[in-house]
Amino acid sequence: MIMPSDKDYKSTKKIKQNISNIKEEFGPLAKWIDDKYDVKTLNLIFDYIGNDKAHPRLQVCLEYARDKGKFMDNKTYNFDKRKQNEIAEKFAEITSDYELKTKSNWIKRIFGLTYESNNLFVYFTDFESIAKIEANEKxxxxxxxxxxxxxxxxxxxxxxxxxxxxxxxxxxxxxxxxxxxxxxxxxxxxxxxxxxxxxxxxxxxxxxxxxxxxxxxxxxxxxxxxxxxxxxx
Structure with a gap:
């Protein structure tokens, strides 16, 4: 989520506008992140880097720029590895529970609809910064x-x-x-x-x-x- 034209921004904007909702299976994780780190998570987006199933990725779309700052390492100016790992572990736990509870789980596995959590890369964006760009461009x-x-x-x-x-x-x-x-x-x-x-x-x-x-x-x-x-x- 870098510019207002990005599909991730557009989908997150619909959640902010109450037009759509975060994916059902990601709701518990979003709440866990909010409670643990005192932030506001608008959306969680799962995909694969370069469409390579060996490199799963989770984008944590926070609402405010100040919230994104809570996940930065002040020494290296990179993402805080400890918090990345904490969220990756919680993601694996929550999605595993969700997949076990949902019906026709074998169908999901056949079609690759389950969430791969091994080697998961967690990164953070914020909605506020992009919304400001959009407003200024308008x-x-x-x-x-x-x-x-x-x-x-x-x-x-x-x-x-x-x-x-x-x-x-x-x-x-x-x-x-x-x-x-x-x-x-x-x-x-x-x-x-x-x-x-x-x-x-x-x-x-x-x-x-x-x-x-x-x-x-x-x-x-x-x-x-x-x-x-x-x-x-």
Missing amino acids: ITEKEIKNLKAKIDNKELWTISRAFSGVTFFLYTDEQLKKYQDSETLKKWKNQYYELLKEYDEFGYFKSDYFYFFLDSKENFDTNYEANWFYYYK
């Missing part, structure tokens, strides 16, 4: 142009969005210094937030905390060869 170019026209400031070059953030570009570095921490900058931020919240379906953005940056065309031209790919790389 703001139209027309709305951006109208906002720039409404601001009507000759020192403002352009407004550029990327992922869940926005950058207001002035022309020069000198202008950049002038507007830093200014009341004008606060006003621009509030004006952009008014656009943003119209598309923020789940209320994840806060007016005092979202990715709002100030930069200059001078910096863009000099240090990034006036190339958006280099700038956002």
Whole structure:
């Protein structure tokens, strides 16, 4: 789950919207994860890396970015191996119990519908971060142009969005210094937030905390060869 176009994001969004539910067999595991680690699990997605049955994978789709942080190792900045192993073990236990209780289990085994838990790779994503990207992307170019026209400031070059953030570009570095921490900058931020919240379906953005940056065309031209790919790389 990396972008709003991903099928995993779309299926998780339907759960968040109460249009669909997490798979029945994954419900107990989601509750166990929530209770043990004090998080909110929206979805659990099982598949195989490269469709190779020898490499099963479980995606734990948490709701909030702060929840995903609870599963990161602060020393290595990788996933916490202990927690990965704990969830893998619980997954094996719960899915095994479920398969034993369901009817026609032999049919499931023949068609490969059982869950392979040996060598299970557990990883974590969060819904909030992708939902923010989706909301930001929904703001139209027309709305951006109208906002720039409404601001009507000759020192403002352009407004550029990327992922869940926005950058207001002035022309020069000198202008950049002038507007830093200014009341004008606060006003621009509030004006952009008014656009943003119209598309923020789940209320994840806060007016005092979202990715709002100030930069200059001078910096863009000099240090990034006036190339958006280099700038956002």
